[in-house]
Amino acid sequence: MRVAIVDDDGLICNSLEIILSAQDDIEVVGSVQGGHAAVALYCEQRPDVMLMDIQMPDLSGLDAARRILDDDPTARIVFLTTFSDDEYIVRALALGARGYLIKQDVATIAPALRAVMGGQSVLEGEVLARVAVFGARRVGGSAATSDGSAAGDDDPFSALTDREREVVRGIAAGLDNKEIAAAAYMGEGTVRNHISSILSKLNLKNRTQIAIAYWRRRSVGAEG
Template sequence: MTVRVLVVDDDDLMRAGLRAVLSSDDTIAVIGEAADGRVAVEEVRRSRPDVVLMDVRMPALDGIAATEQIVASEPDARILILTTFEDDDYVFGALAAGASGFLLKRTPPEQLIAAIHTIAAGESLLSPTITRTVIDRMARVPRPDPAAGRLLRTLTPRERDVFELIAHGRSNAEIAEALIVEESTVKTHVKRVLAKLELRDRIQAVILAYEAGIILPGSHR
């Protein structure tokens, strides 16, 4: 199946470059472009892309606000944030707004294409880099959120184990190895955990874990 992508960036050259890169893959079709978040929101409602490739810093409406508006009206929207990372303080805000992942703008073309397919398949792009970003942000939170802690009590002991491993950025294969179970069993547990906690994806699980205070910066399972 062809993945339909909307490219959102206020830099004309960047949009042209992204279109050229994505056009090299026969399974990806760039169905539209937007130069600011406001236009992006309108385009998503009009064309319903499979994946939105979203810049953060844009005029009129930035990528975080646009992501929040898109997810509010289109809960199943898949948004992949593009960021400069080192100079970007918006990563956590974008993930909290409902983005399914993020990439550096200097990401190699083959990784960008793979990431788009990952997001389109309903997965989140959760790497150690993303996890560290969340850790750094949550380290500034003075105390855990009691509401988040109460929500986690709905999980069974095994689901809690799976949740904590998700929060550490582990893949399904790594979780299966850690718990000595089949990967298919892990996939079932992950779906149940996300459904019980009403989370969009694994990235939201990481955020909840740090809000609940069950995983602290620098901790290891």
């Protein structure tokens, strides 16, 4: 596979290039140190996967990814970052990123890229911990295993009504209550009631966890 690397730290770029180039099935086609350069590199090389940091001084990885995906919705972008902030995770997945990895164990990067090439979305480390409720809590005999696969015949979202699922999708898309209400033709009070019900049924604490849980289930093939 052809991989491009984006990080504002030149040392990290060089290190990742050495590590990934040592893999027989990976060719690093370029590495750059900024968001604007990332957009240009993607347009020039059209890599199979772009491995990108989020926080960069000129243009964030999220904004660079948006520009790339607007031009090519099939682009495979995997974020590799030290930031496990809920908002970053939700925005990255809502954009259409294929993965969100935390800079911890570099040995996991190549397997993650292969999984993305195989059509999977990849989440790991602290990201998975943020939605661990779906790995530990069973609803109707269903759970998510530690390797990200689904177990059982049901999924936690099966407890939700169709309208609650509609609200979940709005939250996962980054809409606020007013926007969800307008899109779903319901009152804001009704949206708030649905959110309270969703949190109770899924044993979650806030709307950010709802969004992350939604994208987590999507990443392992559940409908959500």
